[in-house]
Amino acid sequence: MDAVTPSLEVAGLAFAYPDGHQALFGVDLRIARGERVALLGPNGAGKTTLVLHLNGILTGGAGTVTVAGLPVGKRHMAEIRRKVGIVFQDPDDQLFMPTVREDVAFGPAASGLRGPELEARVRTALEQVGMEAFADRPPHHLSFGQRRRVAVATVLAMEPEILVLDEPSSNLDPASRRELADILRSLDVTVLMVTHDLPYALELCPRALVLSEGVIAADGRTGELLADDALMREHRLELPFGFDPRSVTMGA
Ligand SMILES: Nc1ncnc2c1ncn2[C@@H]1O[C@H](COP(=O)(O)OP(=O)(O)OP(=O)(O)O)[C@@H](O)[C@H]1O
Numbered sequence: 001m002d003a004v005t006p007s008l009e010v011a012g013l014a015f016a017y018p019d020g021h022q023a024l025f026g027v028d029l030r031i032a033r034g035e036r037v038a039l040l041g042p043n044g045a046g047k048t049t050l051v052l053h054l055n056g057i058l059t060g061g062a063g064t065v066t067v068a069g070l071p072v073g074k075r076h077m078a079e080i081r082r083k084v085g086i087v088f089q090d091p092d093d094q095l096f097m098p099t100v101r102e103d104v105a106f107g108p109a110a111s112g113l114r115g116p117e118l119e120a121r122v123r124t125a126l127e128q129v130g131m132e133a134f135a136d137r138p139p140h141h142l143s144f145g146q147r148r149r150v151a152v153a154t155v156l157a158m159e160p161e162i163l164v165l166d167e168p169s170s171n172l173d174p175a176s177r178r179e180l181a182d183i184l185r186s187l188d189v190t191v192l193m194v195t196h197d198l199p200y201a202l203e204l205c206p207r208a209l210v211l212s213e214g215v216i217a218a219d220g221r222t223g224e225l226l227a228d229d230a231l232m233r234e235h236r237l238e239l240p241f242g243f244d245p246r247s248v249t250m251g252a
């Protein structure tokens with residue numbers, strides 16, 4: 001793929017759930033290859049609904065989603081699912097095999113990897129999230145934070161073009177939260193991270209989008225958006241007590 005084709009392009013995306021509740025009202029955004037972008041917004045803003053459109057779990061509304069130049073739709077679904085790695089908000093939506101190892105192997109095996117190559121892929125992904133010692137355990141015996149880490153590994157094992165994480169830091173202890181940040185920074189992939197953890201967004205993502213009532217209400221440098229008190233108030237975004245985004249120097 002050439003350097004100018006964006007990893008993700010969403011144009012005019014509107015969607016109503018079958019019960020008639022409209023969640024997205026025309027979302028437009030574009031994420032270049034290698035960018036790390038935070039998707040911020042209050043509860044119910046439509047963030048998860050947007051994420052579920054990125055690999056075609058939800059379809060049927062208006063507008064288009066394009067991943068690395070490929071339109072998301074029936075025609076390219078297998079390739080889209082390989083390119084877009086989604087870590088769901090709830091790890092229990094992601095883990096369904098009898099053991100951690102089988103869950104992490106599932107995606108790469110489905111795309112044709114076998115034998116030692118598959119084993120190596122699984123081991124690397126589990127090592128990246130510090131869960132290699134849990135390979136033979138059933139996912140449902142793990143703690144929530146451990147299941148979240150395994151869910152991240154299932155997606156890393158696919159070596160996706162774009163990594164989409166819905167609330168990745170929730171329920172992680174501070175050390176795991178930092179380790180996940182280190183992993184995300186070390187990977188050479190495009191990242192879209194949904195989060196209510198604003199310091200985490202600032203630490204990891206140079207750019208942020210604010211989704212509010214189903215539209216993109218702001219798009220800019222994360223530090224500038226978080227320092228815009230009026231914008232923050234308008235979209236129910238609140239910084240943790242004592243946190244001053246102006247005093248943070250961001251990592252590369
Ligand atoms: N299956 C569904 N059927 C009907 N309405 C839904 C469904 N799922 C979500 N909604 C509604 O769509 C809107 C957007 O929900 P969504 O889950 O995308 O919000 P969110 O931004 O991810 O919120 P949160 O920060 O709480 O995760 C909400 O008003 C929600 O009630």
Ligand SMILES: [Mg+2]
Nearest residue numbers: 047048049089
């Ligand atoms: Mg959500």
